[in-house]
Amino acid sequence: MKKHWWKALGIVLVIYTIVFGFIGEVPRLPILNETIRNLYFHVTMWFAMVILMTASLVYSINYLRNGNLTTDLKAKELAITGFFMASLGLVTGSVWAKFTWGTFWTNDPKLNGTAVTMLIYLAYFVLRGSVDDPQKKGRLSAVYNIFAYVMMIVFIGILPRLTDSLHPGNGGNPGFGGYDLDGTMRIVFYPAVIGWTLIGIWITNLKIRYQKLLWKKNA
Amino acid sequence: MLKMSKYWLGFCAMLFSGMLAAQSKMPEVEMADVMRANGKIYVVVAVVCVLFIGIALYLISIDRKLSKLEKES
Numbered sequence: 001m002k003k004h005w006w007k008a009l010g011i012v013l014v015i016y017t018i019v020f021g022f023i024g025e026v027p028r029l030p031i032l033n034e035t036i037r038n039l040y041f042h043v044t045m046w047f048a049m050v051i052l053m054t055a056s057l058v059y060s061i062n063y064l065r066n067g068n069l070t071t072d073l074k075a076k077e078l079a080i081t082g083f084f085m086a087s088l089g090l091v092t093g094s095v096w097a098k099f100t101w102g103t104f105w106t107n108d109p110k111l112n113g114t115a116v117t118m119l120i121y122l123a124y125f126v127l128r129g130s131v132d133d134p135q136k137k138g139r140l141s142a143v144y145n146i147f148a149y150v151m152m153i154v155f156i157g158i159l160p161r162l163t164d165s166l167h168p169g170n171g172g173n174p175g176f177g178g179y180d181l182d183g184t185m186r187i188v189f190y191p192a193v194i195g196w197t198l199i200g201i202w203i204t205n206l207k208i209r210y211q212k213l214l215w216k217k218n219a
Numbered sequence: 220m221l222k223m224s225k226y227w228l229g230f231c232a233m234l235f236s237g238m239l240a241a242q243s244k245m246p247e248v249e250m251a252d253v254m255r256a257n258g259k260i261y262v263v264v265a266v267v268c269v270l271f272i273g274i275a276l277y278l279i280s281i282d283r284k285l286s287k288l289e290k291e292s
Contacts, residue, residue: 007282011275015268022264028248202278209285216292 007202013195017044020188027185031100038096039185040192045089046156047193048200052082053121055201057149060142072138073211074204075145076128081204083121085196090114101166110167113155120148120155 021040029036059075062068093111094104105111127144131137160170251260 007279011272014271018267018271019264022260022267026250028250030248033249034251199278202282206278206281206285209289213285213288213292 006198010195010198010202013191014199017041017188017192017195021192024188025184035096035100036185038092040188042089042092042096044189044192044196045085045092048196049082049085049089050152050156051193051197052078052085052200052204053149053152056082057145060145063138063142067135067138069134069138070208070212072134072142073208075142077204077207077211079121079124079145080207081200083118083125085200086114086118086121090118106166108160108166109163110156110160110165110170113159117152117155120151124148 017040021037026034026036056075056078059071059078063071063075097106097111098104124141124144128137128141131140160167163170
């Protein structure tokens with residue numbers, strides 16, 4: 001039970017998010033109305049994705065140093081879970097955009113940057129699938145993963161801030177703190193990020209263990 | 220005389236900013252107050268909680284199955 005505490009913490013934090021995400025007090029803003037609660041569910045997907053991708057990057061760099069295939073496996077599975085969360089973030093964002101910006105997809109730099117980022121990570125998976133030798137595959141994809149991460153930061157973290165964007169905190173718009181002056185949303189948002197990240201790590205952990213069992217079986 | 224006008228200016232500024240603040244409060248933003256007032260939002264919260272607990276239990280069962288396999292091999 002000792003090593004499972006973080007899984008329980010993830011479950012508890014997400015349930016906390018669901019309960020207080022629906023019934024907690026939120027700022028009253030025109031156009032957004034109650035949809036501001038999507039912050040707890042849509043935005044957290046992106047935060048969790050960036051955290052998982054960062055972990056993937058760390059494992060990729062570690063793989064280049066130690067050449068251990070388990071390290072490479074961790075980098076891959078973290079990137080897959082991160083990609084999954086990004087897909088959920090994209091779809092939920094699209095629904096939200098329909099009802100606040102009036103369309104499922106706008107040419108917002110953040111949306112297009114995200115689309116490019118996801119294509120970059122898709123290329124990472126394609127690259128992995130196209131090399132047979134495990135060590136060669138690991139080295140190539142680890143180097144590519146470093147580039148992919150840098151591109152992700154540029155496309156979703158830097159470029160939208162430099163140009164005009166509909167997203168808060170971008171293109172001169174006030175950030176999250178500008179809407180949440182008394183911090184009532186922060187006490188739900190930050191635990192939500194941690195909770196969803198832990199759930200993401202748990203799913204990744206299951207997939208890594210499955211792959212290891214498969215290796216053992218085939219060895 | 221100069222001092223007097225300074226106070227007067229300050230007073231006017233205060234009054235004006237007060238008016239502005241009052242004006243910005245005017246539009247009443249529509250929120251789901253009624254939904255919360257009759258208590259039915261808790262039903263939605265309960266449903267989503269059940270959903271998520273179901274997913275969590277599923278994850279736990281997969282975790283256990285994997286642990287069992289890991290012990291066997």
